[in-house]
Amino acid sequence: MIQNIRKYENLHILLWLVKDVCWISNFKVMGMVMALPTIIVAIFITYIHRNIISELIHNMAVCCWIFANITWMTGEFFFNDGTRPYAIVFFSLGVTILSYYYLYLLPFKIKKR
Numbered sequence: 001m002i003q004n005i006r007k008y009e010n011l012h013i014l015l016w017l018v019k020d021v022c023w024i025s026n027f028k029v030m031g032m033v034m035a036l037p038t039i040i041v042a043i044f045i046t047y048i049h050r051n052i053i054s055e056l057i058h059n060m061a062v063c064c065w066i067f068a069n070i071t072w073m074t075g076e077f078f079f080n081d082g083t084r085p086y087a088i089v090f091f092s093l094g095v096t097i098l099s100y101y102y103l104y105l106l107p108f109k110i111k112k113r
Contacts, residue, residue, distance in 0.1 A: 064094030
């Protein structure tokens with residue numbers, strides 16, 4: 001099972017890198033096309049990990065990061081870099097999710113032991 005998940009995680013890294021190479025190279029259509037499989041695989045990995053709270057939380061934060069990344073990229077491509085405030089919302093949501101885990105859930109879990 002772990003090996004199957006690892007294959008999806010490795011695929012996700014490839015997709016994300018290709019998307020970002022398209023972004024930095026200003027390949028607008030390809031960058032936008034690559035955004036879809038990148039976020040779909042991230043959501044799928046998050047779903048696979050739904051029963052392991054630490055993995056779920058971290059993968060939810062990764063999804064927020066990718067949504068922020070895609071929002072930022074879209075703004076640079078089509079809106080004169082005008083979507084950064086929206087990207088910050090997604091980045092902040094990811095930080096909030098991780099903060100909740102590290103400041104509340106993890107200490108509570110450790111305390112229960």
